[in-house]
Amino acid sequence: MRILSITTSLSEDSTTLKLANKITAAATSAADDAGLSPETEHVNVRNLSSDLTDMALTGFRSENLEAAFATVAEADVIVTVAPVYKVAPVGLHTLFWQLIDEKALANKPVLIGSTGGTPRHSLAGETVLRPMLSYLKGIVVPTTVFAATDDWGSVEGGRSLGARISQASDELIGLAASLHGADVEATGEFGHPTQRTNPSSDDEFNPEFITPFAQLLEG
Amino acid sequence: MELGIFTIGDVTTDPTNGTTVSENQRIKNTVEIAKKAEEVGLDVFATGQHHNPPFVAPASPPVLLSNIAAQTENLHLSTATTLITTTDPVRIAEDYSYAQHLSDGRISLIMGRGNTGPVYPWFGKDIRSGIPLAVENYNLLYRLWREKNIDWEGKFRTPLGGFTVTPTPLDDVPPFVWHGSIRSPEIAEQAAYYGDGFFHNNIFWPMSHTARMIQLYRQRYEYYGHGAANQAIVGLGGQIFMRKNSQDAVSEFRPYFDNAPVYGHGPSLEDFSTQTPLTVGSPQQVIERTLSFREWAGDYQRQLFLIDHAGLPQKTVLEQLDLLGEEVVPVLRKEFAKNRPAEVPDAPTHESLVVRHREGRDPIPGGGEGSRAYADRQARAAEQNDTQGADR
Numbered sequence: 303m304r305i306l307s308i309t310t311s312l313s314e315d316s317t318t319l320k321l322a323n324k325i326t327a328a329a330t331s332a333a334d335d336a337g338l339s340p341e342t343e344h345v346n347v348r349n350l351s352s353d354l355t356d357m358a359l360t361g362f363r364s365e366n367l368e369a370a371f372a373t374v375a376e377a378d379v380i381v382t383v384a385p386v387y388k389v390a391p392v393g394l395h396t397l398f399w400q401l402i403d404e405k406a407l408a409n410k411p412v413l414i415g416s417t418g419g420t421p422r423h424s425l426a427g428e429t430v431l432r433p434m435l436s437y438l439k440g441i442v443v444p445t446t447v448f449a450a451t452d453d454w455g456s457v458e459g460g461r462s463l464g465a466r467i468s469q470a471s472d473e474l475i476g477l478a479a480s481l482h483g484a485d486v487e488a489t490g491e492f493g494h495p496t497q498r499t500n501p502s503s504d505d506e507f508n509p510e511f512i513t514p515f516a517q518l519l520e521g
Numbered sequence: 522m523e524l525g526i527f528t529i530g531d532v533t534t535d536p537t538n539g540t541t542v543s544e545n546q547r548i549k550n551t552v553e554i555a556k557k558a559e560e561v562g563l564d565v566f567a568t569g570q571h572h573n574p575p576f577v578a579p580a581s582p583p584v585l586l587s588n589i590a591a592q593t594e595n596l597h598l599s600t601a602t603t604l605i606t607t608t609d610p611v612r613i614a615e616d617y618s619y620a621q622h623l624s625d626g627r628i629s630l631i632m633g634r635g636n637t638g639p640v641y642p643w644f645g646k647d648i649r650s651g652i653p654l655a656v657e658n659y660n661l662l663y664r665l666w667r668e669k670n671i672d673w674e675g676k677f678r679t680p681l682g683g684f685t686v687t688p689t690p691l692d693d694v695p696p697f698v699w700h701g702s703i704r705s706p707e708i709a710e711q712a713a714y715y716g717d718g719f720f721h722n723n724i725f726w727p728m729s730h731t732a733r734m735i736q737l738y739r740q741r742y743e744y745y746g747h748g749a750a751n752q753a754i755v756g757l758g759g760q761i762f763m764r765k766n767s768q769d770a771v772s773e774f775r776p777y778f779d780n781a782p783v784y785g786h787g788p789s790l791e792d793f794s795t796q797t798p799l800t801v802g803s804p805q806q807v808i809e810r811t812l813s814f815r816e817w818a819g820d821y822q823r824q825l826f827l828i829d830h831a832g833l834p835q836k837t838v839l840e841q842l843d844l845l846g847e848e849v850v851p852v853l854r855k856e857f858a859k860n861r862p863a864e865v866p867d868a869p870t871h872e873s874l875v876v877r878h879r880e881g882r883d884p885i886p887g888g889g890e891g892s893r894a895y896a897d898r899q900a901r902a903a904e905q906n907d908t909q910g911a912d913r
């Protein structure tokens with residue numbers, strides 16, 4: 303099972319990356335327990351910043367961006383983490399999701415994580431990202447994880463953050479397991495190919511999948 | 522192989538000196554560019570169709586193309602593109618037929634949908650119906666050029682009763698049609714269905730994407746029985762700027778690139794050159810890049826270059842044409858001919874289409890007997906009969 307974390311980690315020593323790593327580790331161990339042989343991958347949207355603005359301006363998708371979108375298409379579950387600026391996830395992060403193909407997240411469980419300076423930002427993931435990811439047909443798990451400075455600074459905070467992470471990760475992996483449960487039993491492998499509604503642009507140009515012209519003519 | 526140029530007719534301020542040519546001047550310049558294209562030995566001049574500033578590409582391309590036809594001998598005249606969505610197919614049939622007669626068959630069309638939303642309602646249409654419009658309108662146009670006394674009814678225009686286009690196409694052979702699209706598989710499918718050509722403008726997208734669209738068109742062309750995949754009729758655009766010395770080309774073109782309509786103020790010239798077919802450099806670099814298109818597109822039939830946009834001065838554009846004619850096109854012609862399989866056809870001309878028509882080899886839309894499409898249809902019909910039999 304491929305666990306993909308997509309973060310917008312703006313600084314070298316970013317708490318966003320730290321939170322993403324914690325969530326990924328928890329999800330990996332939950333997947334191990336469920337016998338789903340997890341593999342992890344990571345995309346930092348920071349590295350795509352120029353590609354994203356270029357695409358917004360010109361519609362042109364660079365090879366880096368195509369590769370990142372393909373990684374999303376191939377992932378089984380997604381962990382997305384971004385810092386909150388002015389009560390919304392940073393624009394660079396939302397731009398990534400705004401430019402990806404429609405239905406890019408179809409059938410994929412998604413976990414939202416955010417970081418911020420104070421707990422006042424804690425609902426930004428819920429109000430901004432959840433509808434966006436649902437629009438992309440992602441199945442967003444009920445628990446979102448928000449980490450403020452307090453959570454990193456105190457023992458108590460750390461403990462409660464850990465509890466939220468493990469709650470959300472269990473939901474994420476539980477959902478993935480039930481979505482693909484039948485396949486795992488049948489094939490011993492996670493993610494039966496026919497189950498993956500792959501929205502990548504490759505499929506659009508596959509002669510097997512296109513709408514025959516006679517059908518277009520009939521309207 | 523047809524080699525030529527295509528223009529979008531933009532009136533753009535020259536960013537190096539702040540001057541803007543008048544519409545009148547830009548229109549006259551366009552005619553001069555076309556005449557020069559013939560003079561330096563290019564095969565094709567193609568114009569866009571536009572209804573909105575800052576473009577003066579004609580709203581009715583046959584007006585411009587006929588004017589050029591009157592001043593040239595051999596140059597093939599094409600659109601790039603004709604808006605099949607917002608232009609009445611009856612007027613397309615009539616006007617291009619007329620231009621075909623005036624030009625003795627030197628006219629061809631590339632169909633396009635147009636991506637400017639506000640233009641559609643000006644003609645009573647809606648951009649959200651772009652594909653259905655392209656499908657219905659072209660199907661009507663196809664019939665108008667081949668049948669008389671047509672009775673027709675559709676969704677998007679007034680019904681026709683007993684309509685015959687005048688003039689009928691020259692020698693009963695309609696102008697050759699290409700279907701252009703940047704990213705819609707439906708249009709590649711449409712081109713394949715009719716056995717028409719497929720043109721990709723090849724300017725804004727990575728080559729890997731363009732290659733997939735062309736691959737789809739080729740496979741479906743074969744499926745519909747018009748020929749093998751490598752015999753499908755493929756055209757590509759491209760964008761170049763040349764100087765003898767490649768560094769001069771880069772420094773001279775950069776301000777035009779950085780301020781160009783559509784992609785200006787976005788990617789760097791260097792990134793855009795790596796990721797798209799844009800080539801800014803010496804004639805030799807343009808030759809090498811263009812020849813490399815064959816590696817991912819297969820042997821193809823038409824190559825058009827964009828050379829006159831973004832406010833480039835007319836003098837510079839004419840110099841580009843000199844370089845194309847003297848240094849680039851002769852080499853491309855020679856090199857593209859090398860190792861080209863004998864079965865790969867040349868770009869269609871009026872003469873070749875007349876021969877094809879008289880020999881009864883016109884493509885059958887949707888695939889005639891012997892094609893896989895035909896076999897699939899038969900199998901489906903048989904299946905349906907079986908089911909109906911069982912119901913009884």
